[in-house]
Amino acid sequence: MSILAKLSFKDQAFKLREQTVLDATTRLLASKGFDLMTMDDVAGEAGISKPSLYKHFKSKEDLATEVMIRLLDGALEYLAALDASLSSKDRLGSLLEWALRVRLQGGLPFLPSASPQVKEMLTRSIRYVTRVYKLHKQMQALVEAAKTAGDIRTDLPTDVILYAYYSRTCDPAVDYMKYYGRYSDDQIVDYMRAIIFTGIGAADAG
């Protein structure tokens, strides 16, 4: 008996609509950002009315937070499902690729926009912070392991490397490559991987 079988048809429909709302919100957050996204926008995009929307999420902040939580859960899931034989550096590269592809397909970057209001709102959510912490710990372990394996520079502190890595997931260079450079998604992923791991300097330059 599946977990869904316990729910009535109506409850299943409710859960389904919740996902539709989260999808709509994700698209709107990606295109307009939190401040400019209105709850009427969300309701319209999801095909329901605003009061129905409030049956699912108690506020705009709650809604946006749930979207970010779902995104982080996706990342944690992806990381857990990675081939066990992959090196730490390859895992880092693979997760970056996943995050970039999510974004290129109209999704959101891991790292929320610079808006301090959004940042504060997220840090107030225990469920969100728990996931950030869990992901960060796993990432720390990966970087340390990659350093030991000789694949990552040891002259940069691990937290600096992680900040640089996280920032790549919301790097505006991606948008510029897509909209001005007209590069393919595959090409963009390759370039970003090159930029984060080997930089723009020539290999033999000081």
Add this chain to the structure above:
Amino acid sequence: MSILAKLSFKDQAFKLREQTVLDATTRLLASKGFDLMTMDDVAGEAGISKPSLYKHFKSKEDLATEVMIRLLDGALEYLAALDASLSSKDRLGSLLEWALRVRLQGGLPFLPSASPQVKEMLTRSIRYVTRVYKLHKQMQALVEAAKTAGDIRTDLPTDVILYAYYSRTCDPAVDYMKYYGRYSDDQIVDYMRAIIFTGIGAADAG
């Protein structure tokens, strides 16, 4: 006779207050962002009333655009004043350092926030676009020259290198290093330079 001598004392005071307003706006844009910054905030921070503010700038968009124009003018000036003996790569490094220090001292990043409204507003301003174009052309020439000198990788397109470079000026990693890592401004500048030019991968890794 200086140019200012042509202006009455009152006109001089007017110009001075304009700079005060631009400074206040810069601080507010850096801390709250465009959407959350109100014109009452600006007037309060600048120590004048809102209608006086509108004597200087005809709209909120106009004000923000002028701030960005002043920032770009600063960059163009800095670039023009650089020691003629510097290599192209060193000029790129030096300008990045300048941009990062401006930001670390409460200023704005070159690249405006991801908000599409802000982006569209800026592209409507001919004065802004002219400066972006001028700076971009100079940067292109620098990257090409650095490639020829063997200081920058030739396997990445010049525009990709430039997008990566511009993105560093608004990189959230800077904020993380400052607020969580507690690194000094000098240290942050060094790390960012390392990250953009040589990447996070070990030198001998594939």
Add this chain to the structure above:
DNA sequence: ACGACCTTTTACTAATCAGTAGCTTTTTTT
């Protein structure tokens, strides 16, 4: 088929904020 219950919607409220009208005070000119 009927009535109780639950869901969705239309239409509102309160708050916020960009931009302005008209009065007051200060400065300039004669």
Add this chain to the structure above:
DNA sequence: AAAAAAAGCTACTGATTAGTAAAAGGTCGT
């Protein structure tokens, strides 16, 4: 020193939007 002019300020307007109350519609068991 008085009239004229200009700058600033207080107090407003209209538009937008998060969140809600109450009506309208649908669904279920009996």
